[in-house]
Amino acid sequence: MNKFSVSIIIPNWNGQELLEKNLPLILEAKKNKANNIKEIIIIDDKSSDDSVKFILKNYSREVRVIKHTKNRGFSASVNTAARMAKYDLLCLLNSDVAPEKDFLEKLIDNFNNEKVFAVSLHEKGFGPALGKFTDGFIVHEPVAEKNNSEETFWVSGGSGVFRRSYWMDLGGLDEKLFSPFYWEDVDISYRGLKRGYKLLWESKSLVFHEHEVTVNKSRFSKRSRQVIQERNQLLFVWKNLTSKPLFKKHLKGLLNRIRSHPGYIKVVIAALLKINTIKVERKKEIKESVVSDEAIFSMFNR
Numbered sequence: 001m002n003k004f005s006v007s008i009i010i011p012n013w014n015g016q017e018l019l020e021k022n023l024p025l026i027l028e029a030k031k032n033k034a035n036n037i038k039e040i041i042i043i044d045d046k047s048s049d050d051s052v053k054f055i056l057k058n059y060s061r062e063v064r065v066i067k068h069t070k071n072r073g074f075s076a077s078v079n080t081a082a083r084m085a086k087y088d089l090l091c092l093l094n095s096d097v098a099p100e101k102d103f104l105e106k107l108i109d110n111f112n113n114e115k116v117f118a119v120s121l122h123e124k125g126f127g128p129a130l131g132k133f134t135d136g137f138i139v140h141e142p143v144a145e146k147n148n149s150e151e152t153f154w155v156s157g158g159s160g161v162f163r164r165s166y167w168m169d170l171g172g173l174d175e176k177l178f179s180p181f182y183w184e185d186v187d188i189s190y191r192g193l194k195r196g197y198k199l200l201w202e203s204k205s206l207v208f209h210e211h212e213v214t215v216n217k218s219r220f221s222k223r224s225r226q227v228i229q230e231r232n233q234l235l236f237v238w239k240n241l242t243s244k245p246l247f248k249k250h251l252k253g254l255l256n257r258i259r260s261h262p263g264y265i266k267v268v269i270a271a272l273l274k275i276n277t278i279k280v281e282r283k284k285e286i287k288e289s290v291v292s293d294e295a296i297f298s299m300f301n302r
Contacts, residue, residue, distance in 0.1 A: 004108050006161070007085035008040040009092050011077040016051035018095040023055075025098050027062055035104035037091070039064055043081040046071045075175035075184045078157060082164065082172055090167060094158035096210040097123075106204035107161060110149060117197035118155040118162040118189065123209045128152035128201035130300045131190075133246060133293070136253015138237050140186060143302070145203070152201040153193075153300050157185030159207050166197060176277050177239065182225075183232035190240050193296050194289040227267055234271040239281045243293040 008026060012019065019042075030037040044052050044067045055065055066081060082090055089111065091104065103121065110119050120128065127145040131138065131153030140153050155162065157173065170191055178184035189199055234254075241247050257264050 004089050004111050005036050005038045005087040006089045006091050006104060006108070007081075007087040007164075008037055009078060009081040009085065009090055010040070010042045010095055011045065011074055011081070011092075012042050012047060012051055012095055013045040013071070013077075014047045014049045014051065015095040016047075016049050016054050019051055019054065022095060022098045023059065023063070025101075026093065027059070029099050029101050029103060030062070032101050032105070034102065036108060037104065038087050039085070041066060041081045041085060043077045044068065045073070045077045073175065073179035074157070074181045075173035075179055079172040079175060082167060085164060088164055090162045090164050092157050092160055092162065093207075094209070097121075097159050098208045100206045103205045103207055104161070107202045110200050110202060111163060113198065115196070115198045116163065116200060117166045117192040118160055118199050119149075119205070120152050120155040120199070120201040121159040121161070121205045121207045122201065122203050123156070123159055123207055129154050130302060131297060132300065133249075133297050135256070136250040137233065137257075138190075138241065146201070147203055149200050149202045149204075151299065152199050154186045154189035155199050155201075157188075159209055160185070162188075166192065170195075174239075174281070177235050177274055177281065178232050180228070182229045183236045187236055187240065190236075190296070191285065194240070194285065194291050194293075196290050227270060230264070230267045231270040234267060235274060235278065238271070238278050240285055241293055242282070242286045242289060246293050 026040060029035050030040065040062065041064045042055055044065060046068050052065060052067065055063055066084060068077065068080065078092060089108070093099065107119050110116050127143045128150045129140045129142050129152045131140050170188055172188070173184040174187050178187060193199060237250055241250055258268065
């Protein structure tokens with residue numbers, strides 16, 4: 001029997017249709033003892049649909065429901081559930097993720113290595129991620145699917161497994177900076193790398209992910225989602241890029257981007273509204289990091 005037990009965490013916001021589709025698959029995976037799933041937590045972020053009623057009516061014995069009294073966003077939802085989870089590993093699954101019945105069988109063994117902080121599930125069609133410093137910005141991109149586990153630049157907050165003790169030491173997802181969504185999982189992954197932990201992608205942990213189905217598109221237009229994504233990328237760089245030489249290159253790249261794309265100034269202003277929080281978090285990263293930015297990018301220079 002594997003020594004690591006798993007808490008499944010599913011954030012929900014008006015996701016009844018997705019839960020109807022995918023929750024039975026997660027319950028089937030729980031029946032597979034090799035997955036070692038001990039609890040399933042659904043954290044509801046004050047939904048206005050009938051998703052909570054649906055869960056309580058059909059799955060009250062199998063699922064633990066935690067409810068926010070106001071809508072707080074993805075990061076806060078996951079953090080609430082992580083604090084209340086009882087077991088060693090946090091398996092974060094968006095409600096639009098459909099797992100195979102054996103999706104954790106091979107993955108859990110990776111945590112026998114105490115350096116491993118998190119392991120990304122194999123979303124069909126996507127391989128591990130590379131991280132690069134390009135034109136003054138930190139970017140990431142997927143590579144081709146592999147046949148074995150490999151190191152990855154980040155682990156998805158919608159389809160990844162995290163060691164709870166390290167998660168808590170890192171303070172969980174940064175809900176102050178990255179709400180309502182985007183870059184929060186890249187942030188906690190990068191902070192883990194800078195503290196000397198390892199991130200892996202496991203080929204044998206297959207899931208199917210309908211990307212961005214959980215984003216409420218009636219509330220967030222395509223343009224507003226783009227601004228949030230670009231703002232959070234900028235916040236991520238300002239918080240985590242602690243190398244002085246690289247940060248100087250970032251400032252040069254930032255000026256070039258503003259000149260080339262005048263509309264980008266809106267993104268910069270949105271990021272500057274959080275500058276006081278950035279200063280505090282940046283000081284913490286400078287103090288606690290043990291691996292340089294340059295060393296991390298060299299790891300993924302493939």
